Amino acid sequence: MIRVLLVEDSATMRHHLRESLAADPELEVVGEATDGGAAVDLVGRLRPDVVTMDMMLPTMSGLVATEHIMAEHPTPILVVSSADRQELFSTYNALAAGAVDVLEKPRGDASDADWGRRLCSAVRLVSRIRVITHPRARLDGRDRPSVPPAAPIDDGTPAQVVAVGASTGGPGALTELLRALPPGFGPPVLCVQHIAASEPFAVAFSDWLAGQTGRDVAYARHGTLLRSLGGRVVLAPPDRHLAVRDGVLRLSDGPPRYSCRPSVDVLFESVAAEYGAGGTGVLLTGMGRDGADGLLRMRARGAVTFAQDESSCVVYGMPREAALIGAAAYVLPPARIAARVAELQFAGGRATGGRR
CATH class of the missing domain: 3.40.50.180 (Methylesterase CheB, C-terminal domain)
Structure with missing residues (x-):
């Protein structure tokens, strides 16, 4: 079984995620979090195989939660986010901080017909990725990589x-x-x-x-x-x-x-x-x-x-x-x-x- 932690503050969206994943007998939802702080805590306690992460969360954002998770308990993270411009930039920041893929939330149109299948496929894919520890707070430019002297x-x-x-x-x-x-x-x-x-x-x-x-x-x-x-x-x-x-x-x-x-x-x-x-x-x-x-x-x-x-x-x-x-x-x-x-x-x- 692939053990999945859902991080999403919308009850409607959590229900949709839960039902979609339940259609795959090899995927199991082992926990749910409605804010970033709870997500970090649950990752440490449950050690899921995959985290689905919303970006716009109360208390602690999805980006900050991603940074904490990748620094403390590296876990494959699938960002499930909307195409709102502010959320898009947070999504790319999360990918740079160690999240491994992104899936757009349902749009409410015909493209949603196979959304559940695409979610299950994406979760399966990211579960196979060996992730590494990422330092936090690298995205604002204060901790840019040092470049060694040039070789001959x-x-x-x-x-x-x-x-x-x-x-x-x-x-x-x-x-x-x-x-x-x-x-x-x-x-x-x-x-x-x-x-x-x-x-x-x-x-x-x-x-x-x-x-x-x-x-x-x-x-x-x-x-x-x-x-x-x-x-x-x-x-x-x-x-x-x-x-x-x-x-x-x-x-x-x-x-x-x-x-x-x-x-x-x-x-x-x-x-x-x-x-x-x-x-x-x-x-x-x-x-x-x-x-x-x-x-x-x-x-x-x-x-x-x-x-x-x-x-x-x-x-x-x-x-x-x-x-x-x-x-x-x-x-x-x-x-x-x-x-x-x-x-x-x-x-x-x-x-x-x-x-x-």
């Missing part, structure tokens, strides 16, 4: 574009990576972040990431010249593949890769073909293997490639696959990856001396 580099092709892929746990890792890049970093950063949520959640991600990092962040537009994007962070839009061809951003509705659209592999393969040794590839935390083959393609074309290390990953899935097939030349935490990536711009060379 060799002369080589300067970085022209940085391609980044992330999935589960990605908002936090991507925030850490971008915060650690120096203010004058010039190459554009193209990102694929898997977000298993509705379009309102996904669209708000760019605003949230810009606020967290102080960088110019926007969703990609088809036909944009890459040379016009210096220093900007460009995200793949919801449900669209992002690629580069002939120096231009291309968006497409092509078939999913490893059930993913946007796909990290699609981005990495296009950067490998377009820029060769002028590309830099970074694969961050996530479940599955999307991005591993594309990162290997980049490395084969002369690009410098990085994968996030296991100790800093929420889910050591995608980076692990990349390391196993030799796609990642360097395996490091996000802040140290950022330091090496910065070397490639400012010194115009290829990094050396990283842990392989």
